[in-house]
Amino acid sequence: MRIECPNCKATGNVNDHDIPDEGMNLACPRCKHNFHIVKPRKKMTSVYATNTCPSCGYSTFCEEVFDECPHCGIVVKTIVERKQQEAAHKRELELLNKNYMTEAPIPLQLPPIGSKYVTENHTEKDTRKINLAIFTDQFNPVAAISWSAILGAAILLIIGGKGLLYYLNTDIQTKLSENSVESVTAWQVFWGYGFSPWIEVIIGSIILATAIGFLIKESWGLQTMQRVVSGLLLLVPIYELTLYALWIIKSIDPPWWAYLVEFTSTLLFSALWMAPLFFLQRYLSGDNFKKLYQKG
Numbered sequence: 001m002r003i004e005c006p007n008c009k010a011t012g013n014v015n016d017h018d019i020p021d022e023g024m025n026l027a028c029p030r031c032k033h034n035f036h037i038v039k040p041r042k043k044m045t046s047v048y049a050t051n052t053c054p055s056c057g058y059s060t061f062c063e064e065v066f067d068e069c070p071h072c073g074i075v076v077k078t079i080v081e082r083k084q085q086e087a088a089h090k091r092e093l094e095l096l097n098k099n100y101m102t103e104a105p106i107p108l109q110l111p112p113i114g115s116k117y118v119t120e121n122h123t124e125k126d127t128r129k130i131n132l133a134i135f136t137d138q139f140n141p142v143a144a145i146s147w148s149a150i151l152g153a154a155i156l157l158i159i160g161g162k163g164l165l166y167y168l169n170t171d172i173q174t175k176l177s178e179n180s181v182e183s184v185t186a187w188q189v190f191w192g193y194g195f196s197p198w199i200e201v202i203i204g205s206i207i208l209a210t211a212i213g214f215l216i217k218e219s220w221g222l223q224t225m226q227r228v229v230s231g232l233l234l235l236v237p238i239y240e241l242t243l244y245a246l247w248i249i250k251s252i253d254p255p256w257w258a259y260l261v262e263f264t265s266t267l268l269f270s271a272l273w274m275a276p277l278f279f280l281q282r283y284l285s286g287d288n289f290k291k292l293y294q295k296g
Contacts, residue, residue: 146215153208160200
């Protein structure tokens with residue numbers, strides 16, 4: 001939003017999202033004259049316009065809407081259409097499963113008593129049981145845990161690397177300073193756009209290296225994996241609480257219930273990550289798994 005001092009006619013720019021609903025008072029940096037500005041109201045530009053981003057959760061907490069999220073830059077229409085396609089695909093799968101389950105079963109013709117085929121059928125059933133037992137015996141928990149960790153590390157590296165490239169190759173500080181009355185510092189840019197990608201890349205690299213050593217059953221693999229899981233149990237709540245604190249700093253005077261919603265979301269995400277990590281830590285610490293790992 002472009003503003004002009006009514007006294008000396010000096011002009012400048014103010015970010016629309018930094019202006020509260022009731023407006024704000026500004027002091028002209030040239031003549032020190034105080035004047036009041038009113039928050040502009042954007043009209044709905046499409047049926048997809050919203051005041052809350054469906055991707056990152058950013059919200060204006062007022063009637064102001066947007067088609068493109070000012071925080072993550074995602075187009076709202078793209079997210080909505082993608083969710084609609086996923087819902088349609090899910091309904092198609094449910095319909096196919098329902099039709100398959102309601103098909104009339106083929107009647108089974110049992111051979112007469114004393115027939116030679118009775119013995120052959122029993123042999124086939126026993127073979128199926130043996131094959132199932134072989135599959136159970138061949139299941140390798142070390143490989144399952146390792147590949148799951150490698151997949152999680154790859155996802156973290158992709159997400160963190162993408163954010164890191166944007167942070168390093170984009171002059172974010174200049175862009176934000178152009179739309180703000182006060183200059184934006186490099187630390188503000190780092191905490192807003194560089195902190196999360198760096199953490200994701202570092203943690204993803206550690207998990208990937210540990211998972212590879214664990215997969216090939218290095219002597220240090222099991223102990224390092226246990227330490228990594230224990231570290232993640234401690235790091236997850238700290239990371240989520242840090243993101244909550246950054247949200248408070250960047251928020252523009254949200255209502256009291258918004259703090260409660262974001263804090264509840266922080267606790268929920270922490271619990272969702274910590275529950276499987278806790279059971280994995282218990283499993284890795286068991287004597288049976290240690291013997292299995294050393295046996296390989």
